[in-house]
Amino acid sequence: MSEQVAVGLVGAGPWARLVHAPVFAAGPETRLTAVWARRPEAARELAESYDARACAEFDELLDVCEAVVFAIAPEAQPPLAERAARAGKAVLLEKPIAADPDTARRLADVIDTAGVGSMVALSARYAPRVREFLAHLESAETPWRTGRLTCVTGAFLGGPFAASPWRQARGAILDVGPHAFDLMSVALGDIVDLRADSAGAGWAALQLVHAGGAVSQLVLCCSAEGGHRYDVDVSGSAGAATLDLSTAIDGSAFAVLRAEFASLVRDGGRHVCDVRRGLYLQEIVARAEQQLAAAR
Incomplete structure (x- = not known):
């Protein structure tokens, strides 16, 4: 790959610190360009560790990256991922992709309509x-x-x-x-x-x-x-x-994930672990949760 993909990271919690930031900053296929989080101080601390830009606003992050990686709670992810997709950015989504199937379905529809690439961080599938x-x-x-x-x-x-x-x-x-x-x-x-x-x-x-x-x-x-x-x-x-x-499931899984996400950004197409796969899994989770709730 001739040029590294500029990645923006949304989130500065444990998963972002332990996996997403070091993985996408390491390259060689990507570089960590910017970080945005609801807690500005956490975003700033994480960004400084990788010589990235700490963004005060989510739209600022969208302006300086080619693709967006999410490491936030399921209820917070869909509205931001929809904005990223509408801005033409490929997205790497955390699982579950939403808090409920209806929201997950809307997210999948928005991503499909936008025509951007998507992947879900199902870590085992990249190992x-x-x-x-x-x-x-x-x-x-x-x-x-x-x-x-x-x-x-x-x-x-x-x-x-x-x-x-x-x-x-x-x-x-x-x-x-x-x-x-x-x-x-x-x-x-x-x-x-x-x-x-x-x-x-x-x-x-x-x-x-x-x-x-x-x-x-x-x-x-x-x-x-x-x-x-x-x-x-x-x-x-x-x-x-x-x-x-x-x-x-070890560090090699995330190296594969990074390489395949960068290829998706550069070459387009669909990944087997895309947002529609995430929706399929969300619907199964909901069925299981309904049964467990009914049994209480």
Whole structure:
């Protein structure tokens, strides 16, 4: 790529500091040009760390970048992403892409109408080892029949994301659910039905039915004090395949994400993890949340 893509970062919270800012400042495909956040002092501190411009207004950020990367709460993301799309900027969206399906649908429509590129930061989908695992599943001569994904962490009990209001209010389904639903639907087929149950204390168990008849189970919790794990396995007449996602998703995933986002900005086209994929996952999350609410 002959010239680095000028990226504007929206947000200055933990994810922006830990991932987005260092990843897009590192290049070689991109450079971090500007930062805007609701807290000007946080934006200024983050921008200064990477010799970027701290913008007082969101429109100022749009004026100095080619593409916009979001690292903000789901309820705050859609209106700003719509403004970015209407300004002709490609967008990298955080998951979930919105707080509810109707807002997510509007965002997808605005991006499509604007004709700009979009990607969703589904980190597992950019990890080379995860891609190898999914390619192996796709190459099987006989269909996979069952699957299981477990994501059990203590992220809501301590660390940089424990103070996140939307995570504490909506739980693991909205936070890690998009990742889980995405991986299982790629591995076994589109999700056509689901049942969600809760054991309380932030635990959710889901049974999924996939197009073609495969079934899978998910166990999600981000408030577990111990026994942390993040893994996936599938089985069928061809045998079994398993992957430890906690080690498979590393810094290489974000290098791939950066390169593919820069290519999207320069070359156009659509990415498999675009805003429509985000909408698909948002709708599944909503169905699971409705079932959990009805069971209370």
